[in-house]
Amino acid sequence: xxxxxxxxxxxxxxxxxxxxxxxxxxxxxxxxxxxxxxxxxxxxxxxxxxxxxxxxxxxxxxxxxxxxxxxxxxxxxxxxxxxxxxxxxxxxxxxxxxxxxxxxxxxxxxxxxxxxxxxxxxxxxxxxxxxxxxxxxxxxxxxxxxxxxxxxxxxxxxxxxxxxxxxxxxxxxxxxxxxxxxxxxxxxxxxxxxxxxxxxxxxxxxxxxxxxxxxxxxxxxxxxxxxxxxxxxxxxxxxxxxxxxxxxxxxxxxxxxxxxxxxxxxxxxxxxxxxxxxxxxxxxxxxxxxxxxxxxxxxxxxxxxxxxxxxxxxxxxxxxxxxxxxxxxxxxxxxxxxxxxxxxxxxxxxxxxxxxxxxxxxxxxxxxxxxxxxxxxxxxxxxxxxxxxxxxxxxxxxxxxxxxxxxxxxxxxxxxxxxxxxxxxxxxxxxxxxxxxxxxxxxxxxxxxxxxxxxxxxxxxxxxxxxxxxxx
Ligand code: SF4
Numbered sequence: 001x002x003x004x005x006x007x008x009x010x011x012x013x014x015x016x017x018x019x020x021x022x023x024x025x026x027x028x029x030x031x032x033x034x035x036x037x038x039x040x041x042x043x044x045x046x047x048x049x050x051x052x053x054x055x056x057x058x059x060x061x062x063x064x065x066x067x068x069x070x071x072x073x074x075x076x077x078x079x080x081x082x083x084x085x086x087x088x089x090x091x092x093x094x095x096x097x098x099x100x101x102x103x104x105x106x107x108x109x110x111x112x113x114x115x116x117x118x119x120x121x122x123x124x125x126x127x128x129x130x131x132x133x134x135x136x137x138x139x140x141x142x143x144x145x146x147x148x149x150x151x152x153x154x155x156x157x158x159x160x161x162x163x164x165x166x167x168x169x170x171x172x173x174x175x176x177x178x179x180x181x182x183x184x185x186x187x188x189x190x191x192x193x194x195x196x197x198x199x200x201x202x203x204x205x206x207x208x209x210x211x212x213x214x215x216x217x218x219x220x221x222x223x224x225x226x227x228x229x230x231x232x233x234x235x236x237x238x239x240x241x242x243x244x245x246x247x248x249x250x251x252x253x254x255x256x257x258x259x260x261x262x263x264x265x266x267x268x269x270x271x272x273x274x275x276x277x278x279x280x281x282x283x284x285x286x287x288x289x290x291x292x293x294x295x296x297x298x299x300x301x302x303x304x305x306x307x308x309x310x311x312x313x314x315x316x317x318x319x320x321x322x323x324x325x326x327x328x329x330x331x332x333x334x335x336x337x338x339x340x341x342x343x344x345x346x347x348x349x350x351x352x353x354x355x356x357x358x359x360x361x362x363x364x365x366x367x368x369x370x371x372x373x374x375x376x377x378x379x380x381x382x383x384x385x386x387x388x389x390x391x392x393x394x395x396x397x398x399x400x401x402x403x404x405x406x407x408x409x410x411x412x413x414x415x416x417x418x419x420x421x422x423x424x425x426x427x428x429x430x431x432x433x434x435x436x437x438x439x440x441x442x443x444x445x446x447x448x449x450x451x452x453x454x455x456x457x458x459x460x461x462x463x464x465x466x467x468x469x470x471x472x
Contacts, residue, residue: 012175018226021264027217028253032142032246033082038062038073038100050085054099061102070105075362076151079144081246083304090289091280093336096329097145104146107364119398120431123180125172129400129431130200133181134207135172137224141212142245145277147327147366149358153211174227177206181231207237207273214242214249218257229265236268241275243305244282250308255315262317270318274349277324278331279340282306291339298346299339306347313348321352326373326393327366337380341388351391356404358396359451367450370395371423374407392428397452397466400430407445417444417460427464439464 014022040046041054042063054062065071078100080088088094120127127134139153148154153169181203188195188202195201206228213221221238228236242249258270276282283291284300292300301309312320322344326332331340341351354377357367368376374393381389393404405426412418425441444458452466459467 010175010179012173012178012227014223014226015230017264018223018230021226021260022219022222024260025219025222025257026253027219028251030246030249032249034079034142035085036077036079038078041078053085053088058099058101062100065102065105069108070102072100072102072104075105076100076144076146076148076154079141081142083247084143084245087244087281087302090285091278093278093330093333094280097147097277097327098143100146101365103365105362108362110359110361110363123172123176124170126177126180128180128184128200128203130429131203132205132207133177133203134209135177136169136210137172137208137213137220138211138216139169139171140215141210142215142242142249145241147325147330147357147363149360149363150211151362174223178227178231181206181228181233185232204233205235205237206233207239209239212240212242212245213238214240218253222257222261225261225268225270226265229261229268234268235271237271237273239273239275243274243308244276247302247304247308250311255311258315258318262315266317272312272318272320273352274320274322275324276322276340276344277327278333278336279343280336282309283339283343299343301343301347309347309349319350320348321350323353323355323391325355325357326368326376327357328368329366332368332372332376334376334379334382337377338382338384341380341384341391345388345390351388353394354391356393356395357450359453369447370404370449370451371407371445371447374404374423394428395425395452397427398431399427399464399466400436401428402426402464402466403428405440415442415460417458418442419444421445422460423455425464425466427466436464441466 035041035046035050038054038059041050042059044051046053062072066073080098084094084098088098120129122128125136136153141154144154184195184200185202188200193201208224213224225236261268261270279291282302282305284302286292294300309320312318324331331337337354344351354373356370356373357363377391377393395402395404403426404423406424408421410421412422415422423443423445425443427436427439430436440461441459441464442461443455444460446454446458449455456467462468
């Protein structure tokens with residue numbers, strides 16, 4: 001945990017440069033046509049063409065769970081935009097992603113915080129790991145993925161803190177985050193480049209997350225960008241699924257704000273971390289449900305998504321990367337992932353990570369076993385070119401981000417414990433510090449495993465220390 005003297009609360013005062021930039025930003029209004037709650041489907045209070053989205057039997061089964069321990073909407077409220085509904089009409093994977101199902105709460109085993117994120121939260125709304133800080137800036141999205149592992153934030157549940165107290169997660173506030181960054185970086189600078197208590201380097205990158213920051217107005221996003229830039233953050237990432245839920249959000253006023261930000265703060269780089277799970281979220285289909293060839297190469301995109309992606313592509317000073325979990329019934333499909341990786345790269349979106357699910361409460365209906373997820377990704381990358389296969393399969397250990405680097409099909413002769421083959425994990429980044437990067441852990445295979453603990457009795461070699469039980 002990061003230990004720093006508590007700071008006195010002072011209201012944030014923007015600089016003149018910030019004020020000038022913020023005064024120039026226009027916030028537009030959007031009509032996402034969002035439907036919130038199952039009740040609207042049950043009582044027919046949705047537009048006519050949406051009325052059959054849930055069958056009578058589905059609504060009945062969900063209603064029967066209401067108020068019980070298995071209440072599906074208490075776990076994750078139902079929310080969908082018109083744009084996403086139109087895509088879902090012709091896509092089973094998208095329906096699984098966005099439609100509530102009784103199976104979600106059949107097995108509620110799991111941990112509230114398997115990655116022990118709260119251990120790295122020195123300030124409300126901030127997770128500080130190594131040189132990166134993640135901030136929760138908003139607690140909702142335009143639509144809700146049923147598999148979301150931020151459901152405690154979105155459904156406003158209370159979580160246990162490392163000090164034993166229990167409270168709902170709060171949102172990051174500009175004044176608190178700016179003060180924390182300033183103080184952390186001051187201490188680091190005065191101590192030869194490392195924090196004397198935590199060993200961490202300068203905080204130079206912040207990921208704006210939630211929820212989805214793109215539900216905020218341009219002015220609010222701009223205020224975060226400017227404040228983080230003023231305090232010396234070099235790269236700002238913004239995690240969003242809005243390109244799938246409501247691509248028209250990426251309109252001229254938004255790109256105008258980005259351009260003005262770049263002119264005012266050219267030293268700060270923007271990295272958009274987008275979230276497509278399946279090509280049905282951005283490709284057009286014909287009446288038979290097939291993707292359509294684009295004359296001249298590639299496949300045809302949904303017009304509004306294509307327009308937004310093209311706008312991003314014109315700005316060389318920002319990057320767009322896709323990352324997504326591999327989820328049962330949605331994208332545990334090598335062919336879909338192959339098409340997605342190829343089309344994204346062709347349109348200047350880098351394939352960054354695919355994630356294994358977490359051993360989180362209410363996630364059993366969505367978890368694909370770790371070794372199966374590796375096989376699906378590996379299979380999907382057969383036939384792709386080198387530049388299309390940059391994505392790695394990642395699983396988040398509390399010690400840091402870990403890659404599922406390899407799973408052998410054959411027994412590993414001469415390796416005790418490797419009779420059914422082995423899994424090789426590689427530590428990509430430590431949560432507290434960097435020196436362990438590249439260290440590996442070798443495990444005997446367990447095809448059913450969905451989390452590290454399922455390998456506790458199969459550790460063959462643990463250079464990375466993923467199974468030593470020691471907290472960093
Ligand atoms: S977009 Fe992300 S944060 Fe929002 S519901 Fe989906 S997974 Fe959760």
